Amino acid sequence: MKFPTFTRCQFCGAIPAEGEKLSRTHIWPKWLNTTLEHHPSCDVECIDRPDFSKITKTRKTRHQDIFTIQPRIACIQCNGGWMNNIEQGVLDFLKPIISNDWPQFLTPEQIRKLSLWLALICMNAELASPLYNTITQADRDYIRNKEDLPRGWSIIVAKNHGSYWRKRRGYHNYPALPLSINRRLSGTVDNPTYDKQITTFGIGPLFAQVVSGQDFNFVAHHFFAAQKFGFGILFPRHDSSPLDTTQLHNLSDHQINDLNSQIPWFLHV
Numbered sequence: 391m392k393f394p395t396f397t398r399c400q401f402c403g404a405i406p407a408e409g410e411k412l413s414r415t416h417i418w419p420k421w422l423n424t425t426l427e428h429h430p431s432c433d434v435e436c437i438d439r440p441d442f443s444k445i446t447k448t449r450k451t452r453h454q455d456i457f458t459i460q461p462r463i464a465c466i467q468c469n470g471g472w473m474n475n476i477e478q479g480v481l482d483f484l485k486p487i488i489s490n491d492w493p494q495f496l497t498p499e500q501i502r503k504l505s506l507w508l509a510l511i512c513m514n515a516e517l518a519s520p521l522y523n524t525i526t527q528a529d530r531d532y533i534r535n536k537e538d539l540p541r542g543w544s545i546i547v548a549k550n551h552g553s554y555w556r557k558r559r560g561y562h563n564y565p566a567l568p569l570s571i572n573r574r575l576s577g578t579v580d581n582p583t584y585d586k587q588i589t590t591f592g593i594g595p596l597f598a599q600v601v602s603g604q605d606f607n608f609v610a611h612h613f614f615a616a617q618k619f620g621f622g623i624l625f626p627r628h629d630s631s632p633l634d635t636t637q638l639h640n641l642s643d644h645q646i647n648d649l650n651s652q653i654p655w656f657l658h659v
């Protein structure tokens with residue numbers, strides 16, 4: 391797997407001193423690999439969609455071990471500082487969840503931390519992928535400076551009852567989506583532009599889906615559909631109530647596949 395080579399930190403912009411390099415950045419935390427059942431096949435499927443009306447036309451599967459790759463994305467200060475804080479910040483409540491020992495409530499602070507953790511995985515995974523860049527520098531600046539997420543993100547959770555996604559330690563970078571999906575602006579069949587992404591996670595018993603993009607309307611569709619169907623909303627939160635995990639849906643493989651179908655599920659509800 392060939393990574394793009396960055397000369398400066400993709401978060402703070404720092405340039406490494408002469409003779410030094412950016413630090414190796416884990417996309418998927420090491421502890422998860424040991425916690426979850428090992429599975430040798432970790433295909434990350436990218437569905438390339440130059441033309442939304444012909445979604446099945448091109449589809450490629452890359453074998454990319456998202457679970458162990460460590461591209462040089464960030465400087466030592468970012469990697470060992472705020473990024474590490476985000477990774478460490480979820481351990482005490484995420485480890486039990488991954489072991490299917492859910493706390494009854496996620497506190498507002500835990501909700502915020504889990505949102506940041508999922509968003510950061512999406513950011514790093516996208517930087518490691520030579521295909522698309524839908525997440526902007528402004529988004530990365532925001533998470534670094536404010537330890538929060540800006541507008542244009544929607545993050546939902548449920549429980550994963552099935553086995554397929556679990557076994558795969560499912561991380562599924564479902565495609566970057568062209569501008570033309572929801573509004574007919576720029577982007578042609580020959581030269582599409584991508585401005586939004588959907589990433590679906592099945593991390594053991596935890597299902598999560600992260601939608602982001604500059605198309606706020608598209609992202610809002612995800613949020614409202616998720617709310618309507620009773621998903622746990624991690625972001626955006628409009629009040630400071632805890633999230634009752636006993637109320638979360640218990641999704642089957644079939645349902646998760648539907649939520650990850652080629653046509654975004656929330657555009658049709």
Ligand SMILES: [Zn+2]
Nearest residue numbers: 399402465468
């Ligand atoms: Zn940095």
